[in-house]
Amino acid sequence: MSDPRVAEHMPLLKSHWDVAAVDRFVAFKEASWARDGLGHWAFLNDGAYVGWGGFQKEGDEWDFGLVLRPDVFGLGRRITQKALAFAKGDDRIPFVTFLLPPSRKHLGALRKLGATQIGTVDYDGETFLKFRLETR
Template sequence: MGIQLKHDITFTRLTEIDPTEIIHHMSDPRVAEHMPLLTFEWDERATANFVTAKEACWHRDGLGHWAILDNGQYVGWGGFQKEGDEWDYGLVLKPSAFGLGSRVSRKAIEFAKADDRIPFITFLLPPSRKNLGALKRLGATFVTEITYDGSTFLKYRLDTA
């Protein structure tokens, strides 16, 4: 097996991904390590509910979370979800793709900068995330600590204008 040097990151809808790929991804304990709201078992029903909820965001807001592909292969999901008047950015990669976070995020942020609906992006990160250098290099600034569904998160903001 050769070393892959070029990454072609593309976004598609979650409905285009085999649900077993998502189940396998979200069942990995390395993924759950930084997801305090992940307190249930990912099975067919949980995955169907997840994809339905993410599609509802697309229908309601015209934007939502994507499936992320690297050279055509599913490596995770992420994108923008409207929370009140704010567009929150989230990213959940497979452990084999953890190193692609900055590359995927830069592409998503470029999308946000080109979209007049998104004057700024928020990021909610659990306090367990200690390596925040990439977020700061992107220009995001710390806003506050918030509680969401009973868990504490660090809220950052990045202006896109």
């Protein structure tokens, strides 16, 4: 999260990323698991940490997010496909949303998945492009 190539597309990442910030972040994500029974995962490739992501409940919707180390950006498609296969098998998730900052210009992969843009949304003072993908 401290890599500028990652932070460039994370407009909500406004503070310095240090140990205290990591502790707050992990506590917030663990609370999602306790509250909703689902949340974010750590992703490993050949036993090495490559990033995090998964599903977070936003109101009545399940939003999918993925943050990878820049040297493994190419794993995004495979990880997303596995996560969406999980969503399709989970009765709690009739559809998935994706919130992307306007700085993300290459959206073809999202459209190839079948996601459609349904508008924009303001989240914590920032504007995001909102996409939806049916899982049933």
